[in-house]
Amino acid sequence: MDRLIFHIDVNSAYLSWSAVENLKNGSSVDLREIPAIIGGDMASRHGIVLAKSIPAKAYKITTGEPVAHALQKYPKLVIVPPNHQLYSEYSHRLMELLKTFSPIIEQVSIDECYMDFTDYIKDYPDPVTAATQIKDTVRNTFGFTVNVGISNNKLLAKMASDFQKPDKVHTLFPKEVPGKMWPLPVRDLFMVGKSAAATLEKLEILTIGDLAHMDIAILESHMKSHGRLIWEFANGIDDSPVQAEESELKGVGNSTTLSRDAETSADAKKVLRGLCDQVASRLKKYGQLAGMISTEIKYATFTNVSHQRQLPNVTDDAATLYHYACLLFDELWNGEPIRLLGVRTSKLTTEPEPIQMSLFDLPKTQREIKADKAAEELRKRFGDEVIKKGFP
Structure with missing residues (x-):
């Protein structure tokens, strides 16, 4: 039986969690619906952008850039300082809810995790129905949204969850790799950072499909073991298990x-x-x-x-x-x-x-x-x- 893996990723986690909390406390403005960021503060204008709303993205504001640069792009930008204690609480509550669907969960960051759903799909008509129920339960319970990527391994599930956002379910099974993943820019592949992307572009490898069809010996000569790893990822190869923490279902x-x-x-x-x-x-x-x-x-x-x-x-x-x-x-x-x-x-x-x-x-x-x-x-x-x- 093939494995069934879900990757669950909170949409703009810090901003979403701050927005939900503000609404609960009586705010009439949803930070997700206006040009807003998490990072720094209005007084100092220091720090970097930790998260941004979709309207802020329209002004070409990017995660990781200095807040001062973001303000130059849109001076009326709403800036909310981070609340890491709040984010930790929402993260914990999310993981506890997800464990009611499958206890086999590997949390990889405060706002994302892998879920092994292999043994639990029998209770649902199909994987998309199961993932949609998970996504909708999160939204209805907490007020924020997640993307769910579905595949037979962790790498492809993660790539799928990065497709169109927010509040979406996407599949990327091995048979879908040529049509859905290979046309993407090579920099969109997991584990291809700026340095690796620059090296690949010098080799005229511009898409993930180019990388998948590249001679692996050439990649290893330029990038050593990392070349083999990203070649495997470009071909949808990943056998790593979902490493769940040993914890009881609560x-x-x-x-x-x-x-x-x-x-x-x-x-x-x-x-x-x-x-x-x-x-x-x-x-x-x-x-x-x-x-x-x-x-x-x-x-x-x-x-x-x-x-x-x-x-x-x-x-x-x-x-x-x-x-x-x-x-x-x-x-x-x-x-x-x-x-x-x-x-x-x-x-x-x-x-x-x-x-x-x-x-x-x-x-x-x-x-x-x-x-x-x-x-x-x-x-x-x-x-x-x-x-x-x-x-x-």
């Missing part, structure tokens, strides 16, 4: 932004049913039982509230999760229109603990057990939406 959850605001308890609880069904399916996939559940509400005013409670018994049962998610919802909801709903579980374990059973937790009949197994098999084959339980 939580499994899901959330969704509603196409229309929910204005009644009944409408909201219909959404909670589907979320609990999906969360239960993932718990089963990971072989986990949840000991804690939380319900999240985002109102139409963008105010967030959430509440959690200990479950009486650890479980992966959708009906049980739904029962307690509704109890939490009833405690939380103030009657205002709802924009987003989320259900998350934590305190995961692989083994049930000795418990005092309640009437709510009576053992299932053989018919119920068989029905659950049949439903789970259908979801694995055709996706989460193919069948849903009718909860009380």
